[in-house]
Amino acid sequence: MSASSQPAGAGGASFGDNDLADPEHDVTASYALDPASVRALTRRVVSTTGREIPAYTPITGQPLAMVPQSGEDDVEEAFARARRAQKAWAQTPIRERAAMLLRLHDLVLDRQDEIIDLICWESGKARKHAFDEPLHIALTARYYGRTGVQHLAPKRVRGVVPGLTQAEVTRVPKGVVGIIAPWNYPFTMALCDGIPALLAGNAVVIKPDAQTMLSALLGAQLLEEAGLPEGLWNVVAGPGRELGTPIIDRSDYVCFTGSTPTGRIIARQCAERLIGCSLELGGKNPMLVLRDADLDRAAEGAVRAVFSNAGQLCVAIERLYVADQVYDRFRDKLVERTKAMTLRAGLQWGSDMGSLISQDQLDTVVAHVDDAVAKGAKVLVGGKARPDLGPYYYEPTVLEGVSPDMTCFGTETFGPVVALHRFHDEADAIARANEGEYGLNASIYSRDTRRAREIGRQVKCGTVNVNEAFAATFASIEAPMGGMRQSGMGRRQGAEGLLRYTETQSLAVQRVLRFAPQFGMNDKTYAQVMTANLRLLRKAGRA
Numbered sequence: 001m002s003a004s005s006q007p008a009g010a011g012g013a014s015f016g017d018n019d020l021a022d023p024e025h026d027v028t029a030s031y032a033l034d035p036a037s038v039r040a041l042t043r044r045v046v047s048t049t050g051r052e053i054p055a056y057t058p059i060t061g062q063p064l065a066m067v068p069q070s071g072e073d074d075v076e077e078a079f080a081r082a083r084r085a086q087k088a089w090a091q092t093p094i095r096e097r098a099a100m101l102l103r104l105h106d107l108v109l110d111r112q113d114e115i116i117d118l119i120c121w122e123s124g125k126a127r128k129h130a131f132d133e134p135l136h137i138a139l140t141a142r143y144y145g146r147t148g149v150q151h152l153a154p155k156r157v158r159g160v161v162p163g164l165t166q167a168e169v170t171r172v173p174k175g176v177v178g179i180i181a182p183w184n185y186p187f188t189m190a191l192c193d194g195i196p197a198l199l200a201g202n203a204v205v206i207k208p209d210a211q212t213m214l215s216a217l218l219g220a221q222l223l224e225e226a227g228l229p230e231g232l233w234n235v236v237a238g239p240g241r242e243l244g245t246p247i248i249d250r251s252d253y254v255c256f257t258g259s260t261p262t263g264r265i266i267a268r269q270c271a272e273r274l275i276g277c278s279l280e281l282g283g284k285n286p287m288l289v290l291r292d293a294d295l296d297r298a299a300e301g302a303v304r305a306v307f308s309n310a311g312q313l314c315v316a317i318e319r320l321y322v323a324d325q326v327y328d329r330f331r332d333k334l335v336e337r338t339k340a341m342t343l344r345a346g347l348q349w350g351s352d353m354g355s356l357i358s359q360d361q362l363d364t365v366v367a368h369v370d371d372a373v374a375k376g377a378k379v380l381v382g383g384k385a386r387p388d389l390g391p392y393y394y395e396p397t398v399l400e401g402v403s404p405d406m407t408c409f410g411t412e413t414f415g416p417v418v419a420l421h422r423f424h425d426e427a428d429a430i431a432r433a434n435e436g437e438y439g440l441n442a443s444i445y446s447r448d449t450r451r452a453r454e455i456g457r458q459v460k461c462g463t464v465n466v467n468e469a470f471a472a473t474f475a476s477i478e479a480p481m482g483g484m485r486q487s488g489m490g491r492r493q494g495a496e497g498l499l500r501y502t503e504t505q506s507l508a509v510q511r512v513l514r515f516a517p518q519f520g521m522n523d524k525t526y527a528q529v530m531t532a533n534l535r536l537l538r539k540a541g542r543a
């Protein structure tokens, strides 16, 4: 049946099966969750409250472990430990700090099965999407481990008087960095921003999201095993609304990843204290399929871009703009590929999409799709929750006919839902890609990569991927990553992702000449000599 002839709401039944009943894929069997391993993780939370809350797995909705909770006193204690440890760490040679990161790289690759199991348990994502997390951390640790000295060593700069003014710029760590992280990539988001903070000589106090504490605590354990000295990485647990302010009040810099509304709150609090912050926020990311695109490649990329981690990915594509001339062919290929996806619960390879994280996420996805359908959008594939697979499963969904009056037109869904739109000319496509308040990621498919580059430069997004969904920029750790407009401030990755955690100190040694009249000169003669010097330096082509 061609996609266009399919009735709204059809297509869901074609997705894979539920492995819960299959003894070979027993979702309750995982060594990562034996009580001793769990205790080894949860004891890392700085907590004296005596309070614990359960961590649940979205795979079945069952509790996984009890996680101790932190209070304001614990935040205070975490910062005290961090400040004590940071003094010695800042004096540790950059090479030694970098060597710790390279050991972390090796550990993460060696222990990836354990890491991936835990991520799958806590987030419910498909194993192939969980694999992206140790991969990203290995890439990040290697990049910063290899480039630490290059970025951080003091640099000679040109002094005002060549030869007589010796100027250099030193990078000084901020001190203690507060990190507030989300749940969607629980291992990556717990480590990727802290790695450069540590390299720069800072200590970290981190508050991961309450839904995914265990993956974040495994990150802390691996840092310790890689040789990070005690006190430099401190984990607190609790609701952001309670612990956010105590953390910001004590931080020298704040790194936040999460939603745009929370980002605004964090920015206001940091401004009040005159401390810096970086904010990695939401998106409503567009993909453009130009008329000369390789349509198979574009459809494959679109499926990854839309459904990775069930769409709970900040750089996921939620708006697809396709050239008129190829719209029908592309739509059919996309629908066909989407229908062929396998949905399974469990930890095994072979599932193309896992669960959403929670009832809240499921409610948002259901509300967005139901609203669109009620206002006239057509479901080409998907469009249904799948309680037979697990409590928060929702089918990969492609919508057509989404209009500005529908919530999902411009509001981030953060779920496995994409709206297909036609465009008539490229200027129109660029204008529509730039609609709305966000500017995180864009993707462009075209055989003419020069043209795609030109279009990319006109799209107001922090990352643009040509003939790729999102991974080309995200995995190129030397390239900064972050959002324009309401998608954020500051960048992770690259030099910017490291230098945000430092202050510069400029130090200049002045020899012979003073910046005042000498040798019996008066002020006027001094001004004339300096003016002549400036003219000479300009002619000589010096600074």
Ligand code: NAD
Pocket (backbone or CB within 6 Å): 180, 181, 182, 183, 184, 185, 207, 208, 209, 210, 238, 239, 240, 241, 243, 244, 245, 257, 258, 259, 260, 262, 263, 265, 266, 279, 280, 281, 282, 283, 313, 314, 412, 414, 440, 483, 487, 488
């Ligand atoms: P969220 O803003 O609700 O929560 C993120 C973190 O902030 C959590 O740790 C939470 O406990 C904490 N928090 C909540 N309220 C707080 C407050 N008042 N003060 C301090 N901390 C507070 O975000 P979410 O909905 O859980 O995460 C999904 C959002 O994150 C999406 O919008 C997604 O696009 C975005 N995200 C962005 C990136 C990126 O790199 N740009 C990456 C991942 C997720």
